[in-house]
Amino acid sequence: MLLLAQIVTGLVLLIHVYIVLLETVLFRTRGRRVFGLSAEKAEIVQPAMSNQGCYNGFLVAALAVGFLHPDPATARAFTVFGLSCVAVAGLWGAATVSRRILFVQTVPAAVALLLLGLA
Template sequence: MAWIGMVLVAVVAVEHIYILILEMGMWTSPRARKIFGTTEKFAEESKALAANQGLYNGFLAAGLIWGLVHPASAFGHQLQIFFLACVLTAAAYGGATAKRSILVTQGLPALLALAAVLFL
């Protein structure tokens, strides 16, 4: 059953790689503006800030992948728990301050992955 946790952790990692791509490379595109609910002007003015956010999402993905590389070890398990907790914290903050839907789109997958890692 540990494979369920690994699959869910991988899903969260891929989601954060996608967010990295959106924020670092596609921030001013119509697709990213629609997803994040920004105007063309705001997107252009906030490009550097979005790229910084994207970098942090990349670090979250890297940490989760790092944990997946060591799945059978206590170290890998701890990495997965730590980085999933980081994602949950970021989702809670983003949901409270930016867009409530972040709780579902980022928080729920991380919560399910964390539950699977801890209990399966």
């Protein structure tokens, strides 16, 4: 069960690496298309999206520490923290931006948390 939890957590981490890239370095090209924004609208919201990408980078960092920290208790704490933050952020995003966020962020994070709890 632990291996499955680690695999799902790894997927959450990779999804968020992609989100960070979409919201920062790829925002004016691929990010704009993914978020369905016109060039004009993208130019207006770009600074806020870049800031949001920075915050998503912190979620990536927490999950990465969870994978890399040598102390199992510390690693687990970072993993639980990171997954919990992803799940809550996904709920907020689903409520305020798009229901799709619930399935892209919250569901995978919740599944990983559940598997981690069962491990």
